[in-house]
Amino acid sequence: MSRHVDVVITVNGRRSERRIDARTLLVHYVREHERLTGTHVGCDTSNCGACTLLLDGEAVKSCTVLAVQADGHEVTTIEGVSGPYDGFSAVQEGFRQCHGLQCGYCTPGMVMAATSLLAEHPHPSDDEIRAGLEGNICRCTGYQMIVDSVRWAADHPAP
């Protein structure tokens, strides 16, 4: 019932060729084939954003992208994010400084969405931060500290 295909996907700078079930979702590709489990699954309707990663630099919800759609493209997951703050990017450090996470399950998706947001709008207003994270659900923080975290990152761009 399933068909297998060959894909070449560069994940966090590392190119790999794999034969996969054609219906494999990108989120399952990175989690189960690449064994990069920082990208999480929180829903099956692309509402929660826990699976957000970057596809050629743009934030996508990897539970609604097929791995074959990433064939020949570059994927960045939370494991591929780094920066000058003891290894963390400004966004990651902002979340740490401002208590922008509690259980941490939505966090990788939030960090990827915020990274994408700041790449497009380096100086967002609080309303723009909220609007920019509209596709990501956090059930723990009530969002204010996430807004503060992204604000911290915007105020501390990587040197």
Place this chain on the structure above:
Amino acid sequence: MSLVGAKVLRKEDPRLLSGTGTFVDDLAPPGCAFAQFVTSTEAHAEIVAIDARAALKMPGVLGVWTAADLVDYPDLPGGLPDLERPVLARNTVRFAGEPVAVVVAEDRYVAADAVAAIEVEYRALPVVTTIEDAAAPDAPVLFPHHGSNVATVVPTMDDLERELERSHGRAHLHLVNQRCAAVPIEAMACLADWGADGLTMWATFQAPHHLRNYLATWLDVPQTRCRIIAPDVGGGFGSKIVWYPELFLAPLLSKWTRRPVKFAQTRSEAMTQMAHGRDQVHDIDIGFDRDGTITALRFVISQNLGAYPDPTGLGLAVLTSWMAAGCYRIPKVSTSFRTVVTNTTPVAAYRGAGRPEAAYSIERIIDVVARRTGLDPAEVRRRNFIPPSAFPYETHNEPVVYDSGDFPAALAECLRLLDYDARRAEQARRRDDPTAPLLGIGLSCWLEIAGFGPNGSLEGFGHLASWESAQVRVQPDGSAIVFVGSSPHGQGHETTFAQIASDELGISYDRIEVRHGDTATVLQGVGTMGSRGVPTSGSAVKVASTRVLERAKKIAAHLLEASELDLEVGDDAFNVRGSPGKKVSWGDVAWASFQPLRLPPELAAGSLEERLFQESPNFSYPSGAYGCVVSIDRETGDVTILDMVLVDDCGTVINPLLAEGQVHGGVAQGISQALYEGVVYAPGTGQPITANLLDYLVPSAPDLPGYTAGRITTLCPNNPLGAKGIGESGAVGAPAAVVNAIVDALAPFGVEHVDMPVTPEKVWRILHESSAATGEVR
């Protein structure tokens, strides 16, 4: 410098921010198979036949099992006699989404194919989804041998009709506290590996020892061969202390297939399979004098339990009845409740568990008293508050003795932060301008019961006990491990408990690690629920650390040839007071503690370890005053929260950053209940209408406001930390503040109540139809 009270950054964050945390579905041991349920498409039906032949022929399918394969195993624990829940539906299904069969396959894709290929034939039975329908005399009955859908009834001895009738005024509210879904972003998942050395199961769960205790009994294996690990847990909010079928089936499937077996729900599965919360209906009557003094309160509660009574679900109405009178001195209080089963997902604890329901209703009807007497809602509250001098305060229920509080001070601070008088003036101006958006101001002076709990309290919910455990162990290098029985799901135990231990031991924060969530390493534990982490588990850490330090001082004094009374500890060393330079490091003391030749005679090797079961003489009672300002668009009925002021009293604060985070999260869930969320079933069929996150509105960042937090502090006298707990406060206090603000805005339209969730449609109808559906008020 004391770490308790300091904004310390979390120990948990580096792993969670780098994507290297460990959630159950991240684990993939060699040979791991995947299990998925075939679930009922009917809300109430007889199972006529299950045909799995096609599925069993599929490559990669390891097997299909049904209730017929479980005859040697009991039903799920903790139910009521006659109303127990089978692990897989047996002959009858009682809610849509109930597991009917289980597939194990090589991976989740094949498992889903197999589930789709299994045909179940049902003979439909009549469906009841609401309390009213289920309790009707001619209602179809879920459990015919039980005879009715009413599970429990606790009547009142006195309905206070005389007192209510004698009062200057009386008011009645019929309030629906709608069903909500907890929606932790990590849905249920477990992974069982039954090998030669027994069972190891990883589960996203709030109480691993609790699960171990019941699972080992259910499987009839010694607890020594049943190890439960709760790794990083992606939220819980009460929904992960429930006896779900997969927790019991996964070990059996692993045993039968000789493979590690993993369950990981999709969200659509979770929306019908994970327990829901709330779903109470209240009828409240209140009597009051001309000056707003409350004379009597009658509080009648009905609880929808869903299809099978859950042990915590059965307790929700008890807690509501206990907290019925809120923070008010009411001479006569009468409570009663009944619980009923319906063809819906079972109901259990959800953040606040019975207390948000109580706070919402008493705070709503206080506003009705204000309206009827013409007094300001703040003034009515002030006139009826239990005064700070009245604690400990005995309530209408014997086990409930409020510990401490200062309700007038909390309200005063809330009004100050709201700039209340200015807001009222603005509201008056807007009411004179028909083009201006409506403005409403709502108050909620709430109180809850937490810190579970005193001996006997959690036993009532099926737990082994009500204490919480801590074990403090100093390593030979003077670093320390703190084992705690309370296993977190986002609360930050690794941080707060290290802060507490660091202060007590004089060992630096970075040299203390907190371990939890593994029955093989943590001695015993109860769990994380009922806002008990800091008051109960944190107190255990404090006392155990103190005892370790006492013995460490003896060793240090022995090594320094000084009196232990002259020693002070800090910065990882013991110093002799008044003798600068005369000191010994914590590392040296710890090293010596394992060397009998260097110990004082009264101590033996390994004595720098202490285990403790912290009991509580009473509950704790967090309280607060919340204020909400809303603006309502007259054209669309859309409600915008302009201000959300949160004044909390949780006693001692360990980490203000984390405490505020807990409040924000709870408030977000409270606002969501007030404005957005609600589990809906189709009447007649019991089909879930809100079975995914497209249809169930969990708000994201633009849907929620910023918060203004304030604080007052009255210490809890019942634990060594003086802490009251903070996990549920926001969810308890917020709904009434929001709805009171909305009703206040709509006052010119004669509205005295609107049921939650207050959607734009409901508001629009009120604004545009004079005979609006506004809830029953007389």
